[in-house]
Amino acid sequence: MRLARLAPPDQDRPAFFARLEGAAALVYDGPPWLGGKTTGEAVAWTDVDLVCPVIPTKxxxxxxxxxxxxxxxxxxxxxxxxxxxxxxxxxxxxxxxxxxxxxxxxxxxxxxxxxxxxxxxxxxxxxxxxxxxxxxxxxxxxxxxxxxxxxxxxxxxxxxxxxxxxxxxxxxxxxxxxxxxxxxxxxxxxxxxxxxxxxxxxxxxxxxxxxxxxxxxxxxxxxxxxxxxxxxxxxxxxxxxxxxxxxxxxxxxxxxxxxxxxxxxxxxxxxxx
Missing domain, CATH: 3.90.850.10 (Fumarylacetoacetase-like, C-terminal domain)
Known part of the structure; x- marks a missing residue:
């Protein structure tokens, strides 16, 4: 499974986590390490949408x-x-x-x-x-x-x-x-x-x-x-x-x-x- 964090530059929305399946990104409701799950929303993505995929405490x-x-x-x-x-x-x-x-x-x-x-x-x-x-x-x-x-x-x-x-x-x-x-x-x-x-x-x-x-x-x-x-x-x-x-x-x-x-x-x- 491939997990990413996306921030499409052409969309007015905060960065979000998603599971990538080919050209589709299945949007999560939170970080996957905190129990985030898919919301049912799927969006198209490209490499330019990718941002740092981690938000660690350390x-x-x-x-x-x-x-x-x-x-x-x-x-x-x-x-x-x-x-x-x-x-x-x-x-x-x-x-x-x-x-x-x-x-x-x-x-x-x-x-x-x-x-x-x-x-x-x-x-x-x-x-x-x-x-x-x-x-x-x-x-x-x-x-x-x-x-x-x-x-x-x-x-x-x-x-x-x-x-x-x-x-x-x-x-x-x-x-x-x-x-x-x-x-x-x-x-x-x-x-x-x-x-x-x-x-x-x-x-x-x-x-x-x-x-x-x-x-x-x-x-x-x-x-x-x-x-x-x-x-x-x-x-x-x-x-x-x-x-x-x-x-x-x-x-x-x-x-x-x-x-x-x-x-x-x-x-x-x-x-x-």
Whole structure:
């Protein structure tokens, strides 16, 4: 099942959730992680209608969850999941722009599998963890690498507005251990990894995080990035593509965003996700 959030630019209505079935969007009466159901209304949709499909209370990031990525940055491979938080104010959706902050001279892409929680969970067992997951999406953990290194912690480097593109929708019927995660910048593949390479898979991550903090419905976990991270520049197009690891495995799709110069240089702000 493919769940999306739509805001048709030619319609005077708030953004709404829907289940996508081909060219039809079956409108929901609320977020699917809060029990939203179809209303009976069906509307046509196109890619331009898609907006950020999540409204989390928190975004939990996992650092260095691919050994090759830890090594490319000169870091030790962790012995347990390394957690950090990104603010919901960092969210943007398909077709929006990552704004490069003037405080940083090195902003990098990190393509990741995003996990959307469907049921409240606290201290769940790994074998029960997937029962609490609604689905999966494409996510960018955009990082001001110079500030991350300067601060020796992750909050500022990963917390700027627009630093968490998510979308284009949520897929509920994929195997999180059988996905291929790619970052493509201006048609050049920079990252290309398999979720099977993660040090801790989705069940282990949900269980571990839920022992630290309660995961609420709608919360998002950013599961870590493969090797190949690199810089972004104004005018770039970033595509985060998550397909099946094999021809038989179901994938998620592609999230496309642009990269813009610092807001101060543009002289304007951004629209809400």
């Amino acid at each position: 975004i939990v990031g996992v650092g260095r969850n691919y050994a090759a990525h830890a090594q490319e940055l000169g870091n030790d491979v962790p012995v347990e999941p390394l957690l950090f938080l990104k603010p919901p104010s960092a969210l943007i959706g398909p077709g929006q722009s990552i704004e490069l902050p003037p405080e940083s001279h090195r902003v990098e892409h990190e393509a990741e599998l995003g996990v959307v929680i469907g049921r409240r969970c606290k201290a769940v067992r790994p074998e029960d963890a997937l029962d609490h997951v609604l689905g999966y999406t494409c996510l960018g953990d955009i990082t001001a690498r110079d500030l991350q290194r300067k601060d020796v912690q992750f909050t500022r480097g990963k917390g700027f507005d627009t630093f968490c593109p998510v979308g284009p929708w949520i897929e509920t019927e994929v195997d999180p251990a059988a996905l291929r995660v790619r970052a493509v910048v201006n048609a050049q593949v920079r990252q290309d990894g398999m979720t099977a390479q993660m040090l801790w898979g989705v069940p282990a991550l949900v269980a571990y995080i839920s022992r630290v903090m309660t995961l609420e419905p709608g919360d998002v976990i950013a599961t870590g990035t493969p090797q190949g991270v690199g810089p972004l520049a104004p005018g770039d197009e970033l595509v985060i593509d998550i397909g099946g690891a094999t021809a038989a495995a179901r994938g998620i799709g592609a999230l496309r965003v642009s990269v813009a110069a610092p807001a101060q240089a543009q002289g304007n702000g951004r629209s809400a996700p």
